[in-house]
Every structure is written in C-alpha cells, then in structure tokens.
Amino acid sequence: MLQTFFFLLGIDFKVKPVTFNGTRVKLQIWDTAGQERFHTLSTSYFRGAQGFILVYDITNLDSFQSITTWMKDIHEKAGDEVDVILLGNKCDKESERVVPKQKGEKLAWEHGIPFFETSAKDNVNIEDAFSVLTNEILEKVFHLLPQQCALWKPPCSPREEWAQPLSSWG
Ligand SMILES: Nc1nc2c(ncn2[C@@H]2O[C@H](COP(=O)(O)OP(=O)(O)OP(=O)(O)O)[C@@H](O)[C@H]2O)c(=O)[nH]1
Numbered sequence: 454m455l456q457t458f459f460f461l462l463g464i465d466f467k468v469k470p471v472t473f474n475g476t477r478v479k480l481q482i483w484d485t486a487g488q489e490r491f492h493t494l495s496t497s498y499f500r501g502a503q504g505f506i507l508v509y510d511i512t513n514l515d516s517f518q519s520i521t522t523w524m525k526d527i528h529e530k531a532g533d534e535v536d537v538i539l540l541g542n543k544c545d546k547e548s549e550r551v552v553p554k555q556k557g558e559k560l561a562w563e564h565g566i567p568f569f570e571t572s573a574k575d576n577v578n579i580e581d582a583f584s585v586l587t588n589e590i591l592e593k594v595f596h597l598l599p600q601q602c603a604l605w606k607p608p609c610s611p612r613e614e615w616a617q618p619l620s621s622w623g
Pocket of ligand 1: 485487542543544545546572573574575
C-alpha cells in the first residue's frame with residue numbers, strides 16, 4: 454500500500470542492510486524521479502536526507518547537464534553538509550557515449566565529490582559507489598555519536614533504529 458503510494462509519486466525506495474565497523478545499520482534508499490514533471494515533488498523529499506547519489510547517463514547529454522541544477526537543489530534543500538557522489542551510469546554502452554569520462558571527473562572535482570562511472574546493467578562499480586557514500590555518511594554519524602551520548606542516559610550505542618525501513622511506518 455505504502456509502496457503503491459510512493460510509486461504514484463515517482464518515488465521508489467529500498468532498505469539495504471550494511472555493516473560499518475562491526476555495527477549493522479539499515480540504509481533507507483529513496484529513488485526519486487529525475488523527470489521534470491516530478492522535479493518539485495522529488496526535491497521536497499531532500500530535506501532530512503544524509504546522502505545523495507546523483508546519476509547521469511553517459512549516453513544522454515541532457516542528463517549530464519541537469520546535474521548542476523540537481524546539485525543546487527540538494528544544497529538548497531538539504532544543506533551543504535550532506536554527502537553527495539556523482540555517477541555516470543551506462544558505461545557498458547561505450548559506443549553510444551556522448552559524455553566523456555573526463556567531463557564527469559571535472560564536474561565532480563569542481564564540487565569536491567567522489568565520481569564513478571557505473572553500469573547498473575553489468576554491475577560495474579555499484580558496490581564501490583555505495584560503499585564510499587555509506588562510509589562518508591556513517592563516519593559522520595559515528596563521529597557525532599559521542600556528543601549525542603552526552604545528552605542521553607546509558608545504554609548508548611549505535612543502533613539500527615537510526616535507519617528504520619519505511620515498511621515499519623505502518
Ligand atoms: N545499458 C544499460 N541500461 C541501463 C543501465 N541502467 C539502467 N538502464 C536502463 O535504462 C532505463 C531507465 O532506467 P531507470 O532505472 O528507470 O532510470 P531512472 O534514472 O531511474 O529514470 P527516472 O526515474 O525516470 O529518472 C531502463 O530501461 C534500464 O533498464 C545501465 O547501466 N546500462
């Protein structure tokens with residue numbers, strides 16, 4: 454039911470369990486639509502997110518050119534502290550490439566963010582990209598933890614509840 458609702462809004466979501474420094478956490482991954490008609494709606498979900506994966510298609514120049522706008526939206530809606538990575542996807546389609554790898558690297562460098570060329574189809578660099586972003590987010594979370602602990606009563610240890618699956622929202 455909840456999943457159908459999000460689908461109608463152009464949003465897909467998944468929960469991915471990962472282990473960081475021996476602690477299991479669940480990443481809540483929201484896949485918002487890149488289409489223009491969903492733009493306002495998509496960006497309205499940015500606030501509160503801890504990390505962003507910006508994906509363009511190496512065979513589609515428009516998708517690459519729109520990255521700058523998405524980047525601006527992220528900073529406006531989610532703040533400057535969030536972690537962002539840039540992916541040039543569909544690197545399996547080399548013969549149809551219109552965005553040179555160097556352009557992706559340069560854009561990422563200008564924004565000071567990691568960059569990978571990926572293929573979701575052939576599973577190229579997908580795990581690495583998720584690992585880099587996850588580590589950046591969790592390092593921040595774990596770094597903040599001692600300050601939060603000072604306000605809490607023990608027991609206080611990293612907990613899975615930080616990233617609850619949406620399915621548990623009822
Ligand atoms: N060859 C190839 N095709 C891909 C790859 N990733 C996605 N596709 C195809 O590209 C099409 C669009 O994929 P989606 O995952 O729907 O793309 P999207 O960016 O989520 O689309 P929006 O939600 O509309 O922004 C589908 O037909 C996928 O099968 C890839 O790495 N290589």
